[in-house]
Amino acid sequence: MKTFTLNLFIAFFLSPVAFHAQNITTVEAKTDDISNNLDLELVATLFGEAIDLEDFEYSLNNPYTRVSNLDLNEDGEVDYLRVVANSMDNAHLITIQAVLGFDHYQDVATIDVEKNSDGEAHVQVVGDEYLYGSNYIVDVLFQFLPDIIDFLWDLIFNPWKSSYSYNNYPSYYRTCEPYPTNIYAQNVLIQNNTYNIYCYTTVRKSETCKELQYRNRRNDYEIKYPTKSFANRNKGLINKYELDQKISYTETKSQKINEIKISTGKKVLKEWKPASGIAGGSSLVK
Template identity: 45%
Template sequence: MKKLSLLLLLFLGVTIYAQDTTTVTAASEDISENLDLEAVAAAFGDSKDLEDFENKLNDPKEKLSNLDLNDDGEVDYLRVVSNSDKNTHVVTVQAVIGKDQFQDVCTIDVQKDSKGDTQVQVVGDVYMYGTNYIVQPVYVTAPVIFTWFWGPIFRPWYSPFYWGYYPPYYRPWRAIAIHNYRYHARTYAHHRHSYNRANVRINNNVNINVNNRRNDLAVTRPDNSFQKRNKGVTNKQGLSNRAATTNNRANTNNRANTKNKRDGKATTGNKVSPSWKPSSRERVHKSTRPSTRPSTMPGSRPSTRPSTRPTSPSTRPSYNPSSRPSSRPSTRPNTRPSTNTRPSTRPTSRPSYNRSMPSRSMGTRRR
């Protein structure tokens, strides 16, 4: 009975501990990697209006966002608000991070120039992406949303959704690994469109949307800004360039190590001490080891076998056929008879023809 009670208590303790323990895996080293602004620009160009744009950003099937700013284990809902002034529209994308708490993620400037052409720029928030991180999409064809912006039925969009109140189609999902999200977002972004980088905003009146700005996360976590998260980098573009340089350097080192292993020169990558000397055993046997140094002649194959042929022409022995001993002396007597043993019955000379011999007459009869 006591053993049964102890086993029951042990089982309950393990169960309670397993329920209280939660493992959280970070999706990325930097939060800016969890929302690709090129994918945002692609979704904007594929939408018919701003309501449809907000639906695409939060579609559980597309999963264009991987942001989890409030660290609750689920991707944050992204709402869309806008404002306009004459030929300029400013669309702001905000993450819903709590009750009456929102954080600006990016803004989309839509402006018509003097020629009547519409230009679009997606500008990352300074807290999220650093300064002057601007993505300028190049659409193959004019998006339908342009007609909605400049048409007679346009009206500013302000999302009615907030913390705890979402559209019926929305189902929150958990953040995925950053390399999986990066591949998915770039595949979606580049299926039809291309993108450029810009350093100057086309929108000169950046205060159009000032009443809609929200930076609650930046206020509560000021030490988590992009500049403090990434020392020595201006914006996400510089962060991407630094990561690409690191990857290229790592690939170069891997190729060099592979070549050294193939050539028998593999190293650990650690620096050699100036006072280092080979052991006495290595110094003794160094001269007896076969040479593995490849030939300096172009096109020649490296030889790992020690050479035993004389190198000096004067020491090479001359060849004398008569002095070469037989390598296999014959001790077997020759008892095989000659093959020409039959006497020849063929006359050695042909008899000459004598014209004086009498010829036999064909008509005489012998008596």
Template identity: 45%
Template sequence: MNIKRTLFGVICLVFITRTKAQETTTTTVSAANTDISYNLNLEAVASVFGESKDLEDFEKQLNDPDAKISNLDLNEDGEVDYLRVVETSKNTTHVVTLQAVLAENEFQDVATIDVEKTGEDTQVIITGDAYIYGPNYFITPYFGVAPPIFGWFWGPFYSPWMSPWYWGFYPPYFRPWRPFPPHVYHNHVHGHINTKNRYNHDHVKRNHEAKRLQKSVSHKDLQKKFPEKSFKNRNTNLTNKHDFNNRSNINRTNTRNFNKTSTRPFTSPSRTSSFGRTSTGRMSGFRGFRR
């Protein structure tokens, strides 16, 4: 009888331990960065931009149902939003605006790409819209190979691009898909980031011409409807999405240092621990807008 009781107790303990482990794992996944700003990786956008032959091709690649670069469902209809590309320019400054198509005659700016030529050099600055990414969220890509789209901007075949597509009228290749779970999108989209490029996340200053050009085509219909759901209101203790990335890096560094000191407290300096190796990716996820 005692043996049976002991065996029963061991089985119960194992069951409880596994249940708690599963609960802990679930909590960890759901507690990861889940802000909506993680649903469009702007480094992937920069990579696609650098590999496009012109803006029509760029828009096609952004909305390719096989590539699935975007995971944004801002209108919460259960399908990833179509991203239209709108361009405006003056002299040597081009501003490319990405807008999510939300409903009939309703659009929301998602990001802008400033392309400016100075002499023989061309600089690209990608700015996440403040409503989604927080203010001053910039990425400056440095391409390993000169993008073919530069030759189109400054070549003889350039013509301004204004997306002809709108709500209910999309190109034949576009087949809406359901958004990925956060960790699935994170793993998927990092395969589309060109590792031959560098992505500088330092603060930059956009020129006044670019700001004026963007304002002339800007649409912020979602922001007007739900101003309380801005990044600032969603994350009162953060400035912009950079803070998410910095927090993830700090957490990984602290975990690495803790593992090195607590797991092998008396390890000889000549021995190398395999604990705490950091991932090159960033935590991903989303928190949808709730109406």
């Protein structure tokens, strides 16, 4: 019996389950900025896995996966996200809008899908400037060609609009409170398809999609709260990409200072310089 118990104990800690448990990554949200409450890479993942626009809208609002953490109207509940699609020539614009009240919507992000002369579809996810700053754009290369691309080119309705609205939600939908930002960041990590390739750019390739957005954009929340724009929330920064880079730099700098404190056990002055950079070779570390 003792031998069996010992073998079972060893087998458990050498098992794949136990090994996986030792490699769980904890993610900390970098800031509490609104733009951290809907990850555009995850939006691209869901778009690539959807079979049609209804399926895409379902995935954005699935209460079990909690893809969105947006609560723009600050009612303590995550906003329902509806999908609207417009097309012109060889381009389709898919718009994600937060439903905030009766006929009260705010564009959150758009997905540009345009085919070139060879019939190849190019996809970009564009964060709305009010939430994400100017030209926060994700170029997406999918592991496999999404089924929804064929659906868009077979679509006979233009525009296509979600049949749901404020207080008129699908049966599967459940209201829920927003996650703490660090929990939402962990949720994003778990669900994101890392086999896709995401590249950040400031160049929006489809002029047609830009025109479609200009004609159809809804910004009711922005009109009501103009001072809550990204530019006002983050002075001196262009978009969320710059915000993330700034926070990463600050965290790295802070980590290095902490490492110096740990290695010397002494206080680091603000004007600290290495001994080689000080006249006479004396150190300012005391």
